[in-house]
Amino acid sequence: MKEINLVEKVKSKKLKVTPQRVAILEAIYMLDNHPTAENIIQYIGKNYPNIAVGTVYKVLESFVDNGLLNRVKTENDVMRYDPMVENHHHLYCCESDKIENFEDPELDHLIAEHFRKKKIKNFKIKDIKLQITGIFKNK
Amino acid sequence: MKEINLVEKVKSKKLKVTPQRVAILEAIYMLDNHPTAENIIQYIGKNYPNIAVGTVYKVLESFVDNGLLNRVKTENDVMRYDPMVENHHHLYCCESDKIENFEDPELDHLIAEHFRKKKIKNFKIKDIKLQITGIFKNK
DNA sequence: TTCTTATATAAGAATTATTCTCTTTTAAGA
DNA sequence: TCTTAAAAGAGAATAATTCTTATATAAGAA
Structure with a gap:
């Protein structure tokens, strides 16, 4: 997914467009297996080694609250995130x-x-x- | 559910019949809303104030492994337990x-x-x- | 019944995912 | 450029669960 689309997605929900938010959203689309917070932190760690764990959770929460992501239930106690928000x-x-x-x-x-x-x-x-x-x- | 049936259920899986196991299995049948480990500890606490938290988790695990219970996924990160093991x-x-x-x-x-x-x-x-x-x- | 031993329990420390707090920074509109 | 509400950073706090180790016990054997 192109950078521009990511920015548009964040903007469309009237959320501030920060590099962290764009990086996290990109990670979720790139990882493409309903990643956990940890997967995301690892993925963006390459270009973004100093992102705070709490920030990732807060960003994910704001995305879920604004309908950019859904949480996915799993057997064990790790939350996973799904960028497909249409019914499926x-x-x-x-x-x-x-x-x-x-x-x-x-x-x-x-x-x-x-x-x-x-x-x-x-x-x-x-x-x-x-x-x-x-x-x-x-x- | 009668005591005797609880004992039989545990025995049928070749698990040692301990008072803790019977109490935990009884709690799950009595609570009847897919209780969490904490619900169970609270329920049996009346007659069994000294049961160790770790014991409850270990017993639940052994019941799941032996097909006496199923785990139930929930939105938040608390595990719940279901005594109905038939498909539903x-x-x-x-x-x-x-x-x-x-x-x-x-x-x-x-x-x-x-x-x-x-x-x-x-x-x-x-x-x-x-x-x-x-x-x-x-x- | 008593003995033996593998297994279970108690107690509490350790772990892990997540949330919270508080200070500093920044996006975005005025 | 200035202002400010919102976001990020850092790390402490929390909560559910797991792990560790010493002690106790169920259940089959003698």
Whole structure:
């Protein structure tokens, strides 16, 4: 992703455009496996060795609050970040920490139809996410 | 759940039956909202004020390893435990920390059929879990 | 029943991810 | 260029979980 787009993304949320924010957003797009805060710190450490850990967490928080990122739940207690904010599901590898995004509007429709016909008692659905666990092949 | 069943559950996995293990398993069944380690410690603290925190975590780990419990992912970084080990989904309340189990074999079938006809490229599915977020009504 | 031993527990230190505090710096509008 | 609210830096604080080591105990063997 070009620098200019990163800046635009930050600007579009009325956040101050700082080099740290641009570097962190870039790292997330480059790393492309739903990185942890630590992954990000390591990645930007090459050009930016003095960034404060607290800053990274604060920037990530502001990005999540402003809809530039989503947090991704994982089995262990490390938070991971996803630059895809549109509705989608996740493929989890059961042999590694790989997570891939997954979209399937047809399936979404199927599930929505199912719940339209057969509501859950005493519960109003806001969102449905699939966690699909399995094994990635020949990659 | 009766004491005897708890003991049997522990025994069935060839784990030593200790008062701590029985108390912890009982707490999980009694608390019934996918408790955290802390919830459990608080609950059993009434009759068992001296149980060590580390023990609770070790017992939970052994139960998970032996299929008596499952871990449940949450947004924040606290692990929760689920005594239902059969395949099922979760309803997450977006206004509180309530989590409820949800079973719908018809839906499972629908989804399985969908993926039988339309496979995911380069991915072999092992398990599919739905995280259904929403609001619990009149409860 | 008593003995033996692998396993479990207690206690608290250590670790790890994350948040907080406070001071200094800076982006961006006036 | 000036002003100021917001951001960054540095590192302490917190909170959940794991680890370490000495002691205790469940459960099978004798």
